[in-house]
Amino acid sequence: DLxxxxxxxxxxxxxxxxxxxxxxxxxxxxxxxxxxxxxxxxGKDYLFTQLKKEPNREVSGVYSLxxxxxxxxxxxxxxxxxxxxxxxxxxxxxxxxxxxxxxxxIQRDKIYLSGFNGSQAVLLQGKIDSSNSIFGTYRDLDQRxxxxxxxx
Numbered sequence: 001d002l003x004x005x006x007x008x009x010x011x012x013x014x015x016x017x018x019x020x021x022x023x024x025x026x027x028x029x030x031x032x033x034x035x036x037x038x039x040x041x042x043g044k045d046y047l048f049t050q051l052k053k054e055p056n057r058e059v060s061g062v063y064s065l066x067x068x069x070x071x072x073x074x075x076x077x078x079x080x081x082x083x084x085x086x087x088x089x090x091x092x093x094x095x096x097x098x099x100x101x102x103x104x105x106i107q108r109d110k111i112y113l114s115g116f117n118g119s120q121a122v123l124l125q126g127k128i129d130s131s132n133s134i135f136g137t138y139r140d141l142d143q144r145x146x147x148x149x150x151x152x
Contacts, residue, residue: 014119018141033121036139046105047114052087053107056128059152060084067095067138069146080150089113093122098140111136124148 009029011020022031027042060083068075078095084106091102091113100115100122109128115121119141126136126148138146 013141015141018119033116033141036123036143047103048105048112049107051105051107055084055087055106056109057152058084059089059106059111059128059134061152063150063152065093065095066149067146068148069138069144072146080148093124098122116141128152 004023007024009020009022009024009031013019020031020033022029022038022040029038029040029042031038062079062081065078065080066075067078076095078093078098080091080093082089082091087105087107089102089104089106089111093100093102093113093115098120100117100120102113102115102122102124104111104113104124106112111124111126111128111134113122113124113126121141123139124136126134128134133149133151135147135149138144138148
């Protein structure tokens with residue numbers, strides 16, 4: 001980028017108008033994906049954190065997911081599949097047009113999951129509450145935000 005004199009990356013995604021832009025320095029990429037800032041480190045084998053706080057409970061399973069997006073009157077029903085291996089989380093999200101494999105972590109009573117397939121990206125953050133539910137926030141590549149819930 002001649003304006004900043006820094007090495008930059010610009011990746012056009014499958015959907016028109018969507019792209020990833022970032023500055024690359026010393027094995028770190030910092031930039032924007034759908035209006036959300038991100039930082040990526042080369043060679044790291046974890047997402048979100050290196051912490052290993054013991055999970056409060058096992059959450060592996062297939063769940064009915066309730067999703068309410070901001071600005072919409074009605075919620076959506078989908079499916080969230082979770083596989084837990086100690087602190088590592090993997091899964092799959094299916095809601096309307098969104099079908100994504102997810103990866104992330106569970107730290108005590110908090111869950112962090114993300115997925116990106118080149119045209120769709122999702123970030124789920126959640127907290128396990130005392131009523132055996134996980135409730136959290138949802139963000140996607142279309143800059144939609146909302147809330148999600150499952151009962152475990």
